[in-house]
Amino acid sequence: MTWVSFLPSLVLAGLLVMVPGLAAGAVAGLRRDALWGLAPLLSLTGIALGVLLGPRLGLAWGLAPVAVGSLVLCAVTAAVGLGSWAWGRMRGPAGGAVRVARSRSWRALLPSGAYALAVLATSGWMAAITVHAIGDVSSMPQNLDAVFHLNAIERVVAHRDASPATVSATAVSTTPVPFYPPLFHAMGSLLVLVTGATPFAAANVLAVVIAAVAWPVSVLLLTGAVHGSRVQVLLPAGMAAATLAVFPYLLLSFGVLWPNSLGLAAVPAVVVLVAVVLGLVRVPGLGRGRATALGLVSAIGLAYAHPGTVFSVVALAVPMGAAALTKLVLRSWPRGGVRRWGSLALVALVAGAVKWYWPGILDDPLFKPVRSFDWPATRTLEQAFGEAIALSTEYSPAAWLVAGLVVVGAGLSLHRHRGRWLVLTHATLVYLYVQAAGSDDQLSSDLTMFWYNDRFRLAAMLAITAVPLAALALGEAFDRVLVAARHLSRRRPLPLPLTRWVALGLVVVALVALTPGDLSPFGPYITVTKSYRPASADEVLLDPQEQRLYAEKLAPTGPQDTATVVGNPWNGSSLAGAASGREPVFGHLVTTPDADRALLKERFNQLDSDPAVCAAVRRLHVGYATEDTDYFQPWDRRTRTYPGLVDLQKVRGLTPIAHEGSVTIYRVTGCGRG
Known part of the structure; x- marks a missing residue:
């Protein structure tokens, strides 16, 4: 069956991923790129609230519970926006500026030109890659977990109930039924109920929307928050993101881990919220209070997409918190007195809390099912480190070009004293991957049990930090090409905007040309086709x-x-x-x-x-x-x-x-x- 016949399903899936979040973000006071970049994250919460509230209101699963959940989410985020507005008024003179901004709010609801261009280009390319690799829209990944997810979608349709218990009962018929994250299956069932798609087509449509919508808008928001919303950074960064096989293509093939990919696609937006709260980045219109509130609200959606993504946020937040504490101590130390000793006391308090609570976390009965499932190591530590640096696994080829850009970007971040926290965070993810893939000792089990000690789930997380680091290297390449273009144009001067576009075009063309394949880069394409079209009968x-x-x-x-x-x-x-x-x-x-x-x-x-x-x-x-x-x-x-x-x-x-x-x-x- 062709994808054209499922355009209504693609449109509906895109609307589900974006519209609830856009509405909730708008009433929360979000504007420009932050509004659009946080939309998938907030949409997950809106749909999750529909799953929670629908049965309590006597509503069969469908668009009505989604509408109810979205309205409840908008009410909550409106309170967040109202609180932020009241705080701004209390601060005095800034209130006038707030009123002026609100008078032109209809324009502020649109993304910046650089962000919009980068998202559209990235989405188009990733959609082409994913559709081409999947092939027939009704085909299926020939692997074990696809059976569960496809039957879970059909079960939700049959029972008109998207609760975690209904989804879990697909494979567990004893009582009590354990929790299983239902969001992917809830969204897939909506495509079946509303557009008449089969569960096979619904799953593939959602896979494309995760790859081509949720992931680009989220990861490019993070890139812009770190390096600024410049087209010379965002557009090449989007192209780099499209060539990374470890995410989203790996999770759309291995397992298959569709629920994980749904949650992980929105995690870069959570990283932005955490970075704002810790003072590591500044995003217009997204202060610490608003970021904290939205982060707490989004936890519901992440947990219902997949609890593993909540643990992913924690893994990313720990090095970010360490970087923020280090920054605080370095700033406070020269001032002496209360500031110096207060910052040291805060460090001691955090270290003591970690030491006190960590054993309890390891022994928590909640994590017993996770601890009982252990993927054994299949690599030496050296091999695992090489794979992490090359952004590869045995299921996905090395992305040498992007990997080299990540290394260059990390060096530039350390040299320029900006974005060092991103380097530390990426190094932490590399370390976790090495532990999962190359070690079976107790430390490896304790640190990576939240992802079943599964190296593939950890490999996917590497893309979150790799894209912004590669973006910095690509931005530097643009600046160098721009200087060269200006030098060459002295004999025949070109307008400055044209010179910039020429430089940007050269960087993008070089990136695409150096990546194997045309519209279906070698790594992503074979990663997906390994699952959909295996070589062995x-x-x-x-x-x-x-x-x-x-x-x-x-x-x-x-x-x-x-x-x-x-x-x-x-x-x-x-x-x-x-x-x-x-x-x-x-x-x-x-x-x-x-x-x-x-x-x-x-x-x-x-x-x-x-x-x-x-x-x-x-x-x-x-x-x-x-x-x-x-x-x-x-x-x-x-x-x-x-x-x-x-x-x-x-x-x-x-x-x-x-x-x-x-x-x-x-x-x-x-x-x-x-």
């Missing part, structure tokens, strides 16, 4: 023919048709539900089943002789069964943990209704369900 979970067969033969006949479908999830049967709209008994390849589902795993093929199996079939409303003799990753021992779902052709009470290739679909006619 054993890595294919659901091919287009199976997807079409399930959609044609298993589609519900009406609202009263609530029969479910059962099959071994490791042969693609788990996706019969997402393909057809019929709920699967096993919504993931790895599940925590209740007693009935555990019984079907073991003895479903005995339904013609075991009354207990028939009782479970009736309780679960099983009306169809599927079997595929081709398995996903057949070497995995978990493919053999469903002995009751093999050899179904021999079972009385199952009537074949369709067969194509290695797939057979049966109607359950036994157990009194004929």
Whole structure:
């Protein structure tokens, strides 16, 4: 299916990512680039509030709860804006300036020209890369976690409930049901409900919008906050961001970690808020009070996108706080007296708090599920360090050009005494990646457990600091080219604006030319295609023919048709539900089943002789069964943990209704369900 037919879904996804946040930011008093750069972050909170409040108001999941959540968010941010305005009036003479600014507020709602140009160019290029790499809009990443996310979208649609419990129940049918972040699935289900997209298309559309909308507006806001909103910095920085495979392309392929990518795309905006609060940057119209309030409000959206992104913010904020404290001590020390000793006391207080609370955090029962899952190290420390510097993993090629720019940008930051905190933050992320990828000791576990010790999640975070550092190097390159262009134009003088555009064009052209590939840079393209079009047939979970067969033969006949479908999830049967709209008994390849589902795993093929199996079939409303003799990753021992779902052709009470290739679909006619 072509992407053109899903333009309504793309438009709706873009509106969901931007509009609630723009409305909330506007009433909070945000203007210009800050308004647009913080919009995806605030939109996550608006939609999350809709997920929270909808069931309490008796609203089925749809656009109505989103509207309610957005209105509540606007009420909260309006209070933030009113408080900031009142504080400005109390400060005296500035009040007149505030009134003048508000009289022209309609213009201040537009982004700066440099920021808008950079965002549009970056978004267009990243959209082209992502769409080209995904291919067919209804295709799917052939990996384990895609099954859960696609079925979760379908489950939200079927139940009209986007709560964390509903999403988690896709894979966990026991009680109590653990929390699972629902925001990606809630947004995907809206595309299905409103535009009629399939879960497959909805997930891909959201992946494109995350890459081409949420990420560019956020990371370019951070770049502009650090280096100024200059087109000669923002435009090349956007082009550099588009070529980094580690984010967002890696998380749109590996796993697949769609919820993480949704939250992480907005994290650069949180970094801006933290930097403003700590006094590391200044953003017009975004004082410390407003930044603090908006940061607290945004925590809801980040947690509902994925809790791991909240931990990512903490990991970024710690070195930023250390840089701010160091800056405070260095400024206070020459003054002596109370300022000197007060700053030292503050450092001691922070260090004492960390030492006191850190053991409790490590032992907190909340993190027990995270600690129980550990990705083992696969690299030496030296190899891991090399990958972190090269901004690469085994799933994503090295971005040598951008990596070199990051190193140059870090050197320039240290030399110019501006943005040193960004260098420290990037170094911290490099250290965390090295620990996750190259060490299995206790320190590595303690520091990286918040991301399951998963090097890929940590590699994605590197892009947040890499883009602004590369931007500084690109800005320096522009300045050097501009000087050279002015020198060469002395014989035939050119207007200054034209000289600047020539210099900027040369920098951008050089960046694109030195990046392998044309509109589909080598690193991002192969990173995504590895997942969507694997080289081995054993890595294919659901091919287009199976997807079409399930959609044609298993589609519900009406609202009263609530029969479910059962099959071994490791042969693609788990996706019969997402393909057809019929709920699967096993919504993931790895599940925590209740007693009935555990019984079907073991003895479903005995339904013609075991009354207990028939009782479970009736309780679960099983009306169809599927079997595929081709398995996903057949070497995995978990493919053999469903002995009751093999050899179904021999079972009385199952009537074949369709067969194509290695797939057979049966109607359950036994157990009194004929």
